[in-house]
Amino acid sequence: xSNRPVLALVGATGAVGSVMIDIINxxxxxxxxxxxxxxxxxxxxRKLTVRGEEITVRALAPEVFDGVDIAMFDVxxxxxxxxxxxxxxxxxxAVDNSGAFRMDDDVPLVVPEVNAHKVAxxxxxxxxxPNCTTLSMMAALGALHREFGLKExxxxxxxxxxxxxxxxxxRLYAELEAVAGQKLGVKAGDVREALAAAGLGFExxxxxxxxxxxVVPWAGSYKGDGWTSEELKVRNESRKIxxxxxxxxxxxxxxxxxxxTHSLAVHAVFEREVTxxxxxxxxxxxxxxxxxxxPEQKKFPTPADVxxxxxxxxGRVRQALDFPNTLDFFVCGDNLRKGAALNTxxxxxxxxxxxx
Amino acid sequence: xSNRPVLALVGATGAVGSVMIDIINxxxxxxxxxxxxxxxxxxxxRKLTVRGEEITVRALAPEVFDGVDIAMFDVxxxxxxxxxxxxxxxxxxAVDNSGAFRMDDDVPLVVPEVNAHKVAxxxxxxxxxPNCTTLSMMAALGALHREFGLKExxxxxxxxxxxxxxxxxxRLYAELEAVAGQKLGVKAGDVREALAAAGLGFExxxxxxxxxxxVVPWAGSYKGDGWTSEELKVRNESRKIxxxxxxxxxxxxxxxxxxxTHSLAVHAVFEREVTxxxxxxxxxxxxxxxxxxxPEQKKFPTPADVxxxxxxxxGRVRQALDFPNTLDFFVCGDNLRKGAALNTxxxxxxxxxxxx
Numbered sequence: 001x002s003n004r005p006v007l008a009l010v011g012a013t014g015a016v017g018s019v020m021i022d023i024i025n026x027x028x029x030x031x032x033x034x035x036x037x038x039x040x041x042x043x044x045x046r047k048l049t050v051r052g053e054e055i056t057v058r059a060l061a062p063e064v065f066d067g068v069d070i071a072m073f074d075v076x077x078x079x080x081x082x083x084x085x086x087x088x089x090x091x092x093x094a095v096d097n098s099g100a101f102r103m104d105d106d107v108p109l110v111v112p113e114v115n116a117h118k119v120a121x122x123x124x125x126x127x128x129x130p131n132c133t134t135l136s137m138m139a140a141l142g143a144l145h146r147e148f149g150l151k152e153x154x155x156x157x158x159x160x161x162x163x164x165x166x167x168x169x170x171r172l173y174a175e176l177e178a179v180a181g182q183k184l185g186v187k188a189g190d191v192r193e194a195l196a197a198a199g200l201g202f203e204x205x206x207x208x209x210x211x212x213x214x215v216v217p218w219a220g221s222y223k224g225d226g227w228t229s230e231e232l233k234v235r236n237e238s239r240k241i242x243x244x245x246x247x248x249x250x251x252x253x254x255x256x257x258x259x260x261t262h263s264l265a266v267h268a269v270f271e272r273e274v275t276x277x278x279x280x281x282x283x284x285x286x287x288x289x290x291x292x293x294x295p296e297q298k299k300f301p302t303p304a305d306v307x308x309x310x311x312x313x314x315g316r317v318r319q320a321l322d323f324p325n326t327l328d329f330f331v332c333g334d335n336l337r338k339g340a341a342l343n344t345x346x347x348x349x350x351x352x353x354x355x356x
Numbered sequence: 357x358s359n360r361p362v363l364a365l366v367g368a369t370g371a372v373g374s375v376m377i378d379i380i381n382x383x384x385x386x387x388x389x390x391x392x393x394x395x396x397x398x399x400x401x402r403k404l405t406v407r408g409e410e411i412t413v414r415a416l417a418p419e420v421f422d423g424v425d426i427a428m429f430d431v432x433x434x435x436x437x438x439x440x441x442x443x444x445x446x447x448x449x450a451v452d453n454s455g456a457f458r459m460d461d462d463v464p465l466v467v468p469e470v471n472a473h474k475v476a477x478x479x480x481x482x483x484x485x486p487n488c489t490t491l492s493m494m495a496a497l498g499a500l501h502r503e504f505g506l507k508e509x510x511x512x513x514x515x516x517x518x519x520x521x522x523x524x525x526x527r528l529y530a531e532l533e534a535v536a537g538q539k540l541g542v543k544a545g546d547v548r549e550a551l552a553a554a555g556l557g558f559e560x561x562x563x564x565x566x567x568x569x570x571v572v573p574w575a576g577s578y579k580g581d582g583w584t585s586e587e588l589k590v591r592n593e594s595r596k597i598x599x600x601x602x603x604x605x606x607x608x609x610x611x612x613x614x615x616x617t618h619s620l621a622v623h624a625v626f627e628r629e630v631t632x633x634x635x636x637x638x639x640x641x642x643x644x645x646x647x648x649x650x651p652e653q654k655k656f657p658t659p660a661d662v663x664x665x666x667x668x669x670x671g672r673v674r675q676a677l678d679f680p681n682t683l684d685f686f687v688c689g690d691n692l693r694k695g696a697a698l699n700t701x702x703x704x705x706x707x708x709x710x711x712x
Contacts, residue, residue: 152679156512156621158571158610173539180536183529185518185615187664213615214660215514217672217686222651226632226674235677248678252621252686254514257613259540259569265512265608267623276582295578304570308543316573318582321591322604323508330573330608 004033005355006067007348008092010083011074012037012057013046015166016097019341020074021050031352038064038071065090069355070348073097074341088125095347097129097340099229102237104128109240111135112346113288114142119350127347132339133157133219133230133253134237136262137331139312139338143286144279145242148325149271152248155234158256158263159219160303163335164206171205172257174198175212185213211257219253228253261303262335270325276317279327283314288338293317306332310342360389361711362423363704364448366439367430368393368413369402371522372453375697376430377406387708394420394427421446425711426704429453430697444481451703453485453696455585458593460484465596467491468702469644470498475706483703488695489513489575489586489609490593492618493687495668495694499642500635501598504681505627508604511590514612514619515575516659519691520562525615527561530554531568532613540569567613575609584609617659618691626681632673635683639670644694649673662688666698 011017017039024030035050037057044059058064060083065071071092073080080098087094101107101124108118109128119127130138141150161168178198184190191210195201202208209216220229235249248269283291292301293315301313313332320326333339367373373395380386391406393413400415414420416439421427427448429436436454443450457463457480464474465484475483486494497506517524534554540546547566551557558564565572576585591605604625639647648657649671657669668689676682689695 154510154623156608158514158612173536176532176536180529180532185525185660185663188661190663191660208654209656209658210660213613214658215612215614215619216658217619217621217656218654222654226649226651226672227677228651246678250623250676250679250682250684252512252623252672252684254619254621254686256514256571257569258571260542263571263573263610265573265610265621267510267606267608293582295582295584298564298574298578300565300573302565302570302572304547304566305544307546316582316608320606321583322602323606326606328606328608330610 003356004031005069005352006034006036007032008036008038008065008068008071010038010060010071012048013039013043014074016074016336016340019336020072020345021048023337023341023345025051031349031356036064036068062086062090065092068092070095070351072344072348074344084126085124093122093351094126095129095344096126097344099131099233101126102128102130103240109237110347111138111142111241111343112350113139113286114241115243116350119347129340129344129347130237130241131230131233132163132335133159133262134234134241135339135343136312136333136335137264137266138241139286139288140283140314140331141238141268142242143282143289144268144270144274144327147282148274150242150244150247150268151271152269153238154267155251156265157251157253158258158303159253160258160260160262160335161211161255162260163219163262168206169259171207172211172259174200175210176257179212207255211255214257216255217252219255258303260307260334260336261332262339263303263330263332266329266331267320268327269323273325274319274327276319279317288312289314291315300330301332303332307334308337309334310337312338359712360387361425361708362390362392363388364392364394364421364424364427366394366416366427368404369395369399370430372430372692372696375692376428376701377404379693379697379701381407387705387712392420392424418442418446421448424448426451426707428700428704430700440482441480449478449707450482451485451700452482453700455487457482458484458486459596465593466703467494467498467597467699468706469495469642470597471599472706475703485696485700485703486593486597487586487589488519488691489515489618490590490597491695491699492668492689492691493620493622494597495642495644496639496670496687497594497624498598499638499645500624500626500630500683503638504630506598506600506603506624507627508625509594510623511607512621513607513609514614514659515609516614516616516618516691517567517611518616519575519618524562527563528567528613528615530556531566535568563611567611570613572611573608575611614659616663616690616692617688618695619659619686619688622685622687623676624683625679629681630675630683632675635673644668645670647671656686657688659688663690664693665690666693668694
């Protein structure tokens with residue numbers, strides 16, 4: 001037992017942290033000798049049950065990392081920026097799910113089924129977990145890239161509100177209750193009026209426009225030249241994960257009234273010819289991808305059918321009619337599982353044998 | 357008065373027909389000498405008020421077209437297929453909003469601000485109105501094409517349920533009421549279970565999957581090789597309207613829980629270089645396009661803010677980072693107005709002087 005690696009979870013009491021504990025609890029076996037739960041001083045002292053054992057949450061402090069082999073971080077960017085290096089100094093490998101280190105040249109950005117070997121290249125002792133939107137399509141794109149050589153990517157997203165955390169979920173439910181019983185949508189402003197009547201203003205909303213009976217072409221913050229942070233993450237992180245520095249990418253990120261699971265419409269151009277049949281074979285051979293693609297039966301993935309599931313679901317696979325070597329397809333991935341907690345934990349699992 | 361053209365509206369009592377009457381009533385002036393309302397025998401005899409005058413709806417029959425100059429059709433494909441040629445035989449120009457004639461080489465497909473001159477080329481006496489999804493982006497794309505020469509188009513749609521008529525609207529409201537008060541979305545099937553508990557099955561739904569808290573990558577019928585009718589319409593109708601027979605198009609059509617107004621994420625490649633500033637100028641010069649594009653203020657169009665409006669709204673205009681001569685943008689258009697009734701009526705207005 002004492003030889004087995006010690007795992008720490010920083011942000012254990014947050015939304016993603018609790019999904020992480022669910023995932024650890026659901027695993028048949030785990031390689032860990034000890035699991036340490038860490039959170040802010042405010043949450044310290046709480047007791048959480050992990051694999052049948054009650055564990056007291058400790059407050060974040062340098063010494064809690066002593067003896068830790070792998071420390072998973074699910075905390076805001078600025079907390080990660082400060083504390084992941086401290087964990088690394090104390091000898092742990094930090095696996096970070098914030099945006100603080102993703103584009104750092106000395107930090108690998110890892111999706112195990114795509115680039116697991118990169119975990120070894122970590123001069124800072126930090127490994128980054130990608131943004132949830134990028135992650136939702138990586139298992140599918142990585143598999144296709146290995147076979148056909150990806151060159152260009154045009155994507156439009158249908159992003160769930162839980163990407164904005166618990167406040168995003170609460171907000172959508174509040175908005176839906178304000179509009180559900182009414183016959184709205186005859187004129188502009190109807191939805192805004194219904195929300196105002198229910199006391200729902202936009203000063204403290206996580207979203208810049210109504211999401212009930214609406215879609216909002218905005219996610220993240222403004223980064224200049226018209227682009228949002230989310231759209232640039234899809235471009236830059238896809239390039240880094242797939243190892244294609246000159247991959248051509250255009251993304252339009254749109255929030256939709258879905259609680260959990262991001263979807264993307266993907267237009268992917270390859271170096272070599274690719275048919276629907278070949279793509280189906282590649283997806284079938286990828287254990288973390290589930291293919292649901294029977295258009296004659298109207299069978300395809302939808303976010304409501306994928307929430308809570310670990311794999312990436314792919315459907316509506318079509319060979320482009322006018323673009324050579326090009327596939328169009330639709331992909332759904334649970335943004336809280338593969339998009340966050342699951343991939344972070346899979347990186348930790350990939351590292352575990354080093355400390356066995 | 358007797359010299360002014362006679363207008364007929366076939367399908368006067370339908371959803372689009374009633375929007376058509378709203379539009380006629382809202383016009384400052386109309387060129388018509390007489391307006392004739394026509395519907396199925398079941399609706400004949402009903403009285404509707406048009407521009408202050410009570411008009412009795414007549415049953416569809418060959419002789420109701422006698423003396424009619426322009427007959428607008430808002431009826432199902434098979435009714436149009438049978439009756440538009442009968443109206444034409446009786447001397448009327450049929451302006452048809454069904455899918456029956458759109459790809460007929462002897463029938464022009466017209467968006468007045470893009471290709472008004474085509475109304476003269478009508479050997480069959482029939483002019484077609486485009487599909488609502490295609491129409492939602494045509495005013496914007498037509499203006500850009502004139503200036504920069506469109507070559508390629510990759511689009512993903514966010515389509516409103518009213519594209520499926522009144523049953524689509526009723527279904528979404530019923531689904532929203534079934535889920536609004538609940539905290540769903542933790543596991544796959546939750547939404548389906550909530551709908552089943554509310555007695556909402558899928559045998560008689562206009563949609564093949566839940567739309568509450570979901571998006572559905574399917575619109576129209578299956579056309580083989582993975583493509584839906586809606587996706588092929590976007591390709592084939594865009595080519596015909598813009599007069600670019602070899603335009604490269606890939607579309608993914610997705611239904612979203614929005615009542616009215618279709619949105620599209622558009623990736624458009626041009627022959628010549630185009631900047632955001634140039635695109636803004638082109639949109640500003642197009643009277644039927646409204647530009648809402650102040651990303652630093654998080655200002656962009658959303659469907660809820662566009663419903664009931666005549667123009668096409670454009671925002672999130674970006675010069676693609678990795679593709680030459682390419683713009684990415686987001687467009688919203690009311691699918692019942694410009695997408696159906698308004699454009700049909702604008703074609704009739706374009707024809708009116710011929711009969712003046």
